[in-house]
Amino acid sequence: MHIIKKIHTLHKKIKIFKKTKKKIGFVPTMGNLHNGHIKLILLSQKYSDIIIVSIFINPMQFNNLLDLKNYPKTFKKDCKILRNTGIDILFFPEINEIYPNGFKNHTFVNVPILSKIVEGESRPGHFVGVTTIVSKFFNIIQPNFSFFGEKDYQQLLIIKKLVKELNYMVKIVSLSTIRLKNGLALSSRNNYLTCEEQKIAPYLYKIIRKTSKKIIKENIDNRAEIINQSKLDLIKKGFLIDIFNLYDRETLNLSSKNSKKMIILASVWLGKTRLIDNKKIF
Known part of the structure; x- marks a missing residue:
């Protein structure tokens, strides 16, 4: 497993994969990995030759700064988990690498209507943060497939609409919610x-x-x-x-x-x- 922090370094790897016609699978995460993430990675192995996982706690999708500050950060543990799954690349960029001029003034991607209703009404700006970072990662990684859990159903629906309407050449593959034996959805x-x-x-x-x-x-x-x-x-x-x-x-x-x-x-x-x-x- 290669840990890459810089976009230009990842671009070089992507070019090699594309030249050799490797199918790229992408699993975006914010770290603090659990069995739901592992299941997504295992699913990606059925579709892809190369598997890239990102760990990036995206500040743009938090409308509560305290929530952002307290979000669990378990990088060493996450790396151990990912090595055991056999992924090819962990993309672990710094905030300045993704938002060089800060995220508040950054160009954003908005999926109208769906982003403002239901969960979007309770968490204004959240889905704009999600669709912006997903768009950036799709542009950087150019995956053939990307994998998302169905627990975040509204997010999944929004990303599918994003891909369709912005003509991304990526297939979205979803995975049913992974639960503990008592029924609690993993999160x-x-x-x-x-x-x-x-x-x-x-x-x-x-x-x-x-x-x-x-x-x-x-x-x-x-x-x-x-x-x-x-x-x-x-x-x-x-x-x-x-x-x-x-x-x-x-x-x-x-x-x-x-x-x-x-x-x-x-x-x-x-x-x-x-x-x-x-x-x-x-």
């Missing part, structure tokens, strides 16, 4: 949970599943009542709800009778930790 932010909160956190997905089953079993017209009851159940368990509703899977508009493919999206707080999860319906 770097789970490290923030206290011991007591770790016992409560799995109830988020349990209640999402229960909601899904009720919506499928009962008349869809009762979905508002079902959703409201689920919110009460979450509150009783100790969650503070930001988002919990049924949405159209393609537009992320609130689902209607005409919606054929739906998804429950949830963003909740448990103590100081923000947890997100989802489940597709139909």
